[in-house]
Amino acid sequence: MRTSLVFEEVKDELPRIVDTLFSLIPAGVGSEGAIPKLSMQDEKRLLRDGARWAVSEGYGRQEDLAFMEEEGRLLTADADLLSDRALERGLRQVGTLGSGNHFLEIGRVEEIYLPRAADTFELFPDQLVVLIHTGSRGLGYQICEDSLRVMNKAMAKYGISLPDRQLACTPIQSPEGQHYLASMAAAANYAWVNRQVIMSQAEKAFTRALNVSPKELGFSLVYDVCHNIAKFEDHVVDGEKRRLCVHRKGATRAFAPGHTQIPAAYREIGQPVLIPGDMGRYSYLLVGTETAMEKTFGSTCHGAGRVMSRTQSKKQSQNFNIDQEMARRGVVARYQGRGTMAEEMPHAYKDVADVVETMDLAGVSKRVARFRPVGVIKG
């Protein structure tokens, strides 16, 4: 999300902004939720309608939908396929960040690489932006677990044998494959709703903390993109257009300028790609390229990737005070679990600048802007 705010003008208010974000956007651990517990009917509606459901409930605006991958809804979702446990896990977690590597980051635009693209995305130097990194929460994981159970049993009849049961699979066109795809689509819709609600809560937190109107704040969606999803897309293989199932796991769609699935306002420039960093150094906005269409089925990286195990990171974090370390990096941080924060400290990650530079040099995405984190909340 972009704002109309300039870092220098609001930097003294950052602790208040971060505190308000932390109070309005729960981690959702255990059973707390950002919005009242849903009815099962509402949950099934949101699993079917995706971000449209959130907008219809007053979270965000109609115009946001145009700036989401798939406009925030996969039509192939079938909520009736989900287990009771998956539905139960989803009831209270809408509008929650989760734990693990999920977080919300306030950044300031520190560097612009492609001024024309930055203009198109309405970004300017020193502007405050907000990045949300979260997904389908427990509901998504439960679908994974339910599907693993089914697929592990079914693999033998398809003559598939794998060394690791976590990699269970069946052919896409098999009943189990089709069941999974429709369930996964429901999880994707849940994730869009989750981010949409968090975005709306974040806007509320900023207006409340700064005592400004939504108009003065100018909070609006730059783009919402997935990094763990499988979808059918058309790609050219050996000179021939083919319908493919593209699975991007820890990868982000990076469609080239002119693609019809890019919002009209951005079509000449290319699809925005969001790269969350390590909460301490930087995050990036990239743009998709023709090379990505040719070489990587329209895909680029998702983030930095870990360089250190969680256990190692925790050990290293014992040597310093986490709050002081984040403050030293110029980041106001609020978090629910010290353990998670210790596992997720910036030192546990590769330098994301190296990762995006590699993508840039390979031509599969181009750097548009770099954001310096100044505020973080996480579970």
Next chain:
Amino acid sequence: MAEPPARIKEIEHTADLGCEITAVDLPALFAASGDALFALIADRQKVEMHNEVVVSAAGNGPEELLHAWLCELLAQFNINGFVAKSCAVDRLAADRVDGRIRGEKLDLARHAFHTEIKGVTYHDFKVWEEDGLWHARIIFDV
């Protein structure tokens, strides 16, 4: 003579959290695996044993059964916010386990929360007997 306590050792894993559990028999292994799970979620020092929840799981063989048992325990946290201070196994058959966990709902004001566990993965999941002891290797998705 009292049985030696089960051993819980955190193991290295790049993106997730892993444990190796050692116990004298399978019921003790199941109980200790449950303890390991809840200890990763929160500091249990201040968790009171106000409530008891009866948990059952079904599966074929020790591996499937331990996986199912842990999934059931984790559901108590993920759906009800329940953190167990103690896990006990009452009955363990080849295809079913029945037990009880005692604890209370997570209260962020009183309990130090560590991390949310999304699931019990099948990755490298193992249960085996060696030198008269039972062992389990578990990787949790966080």
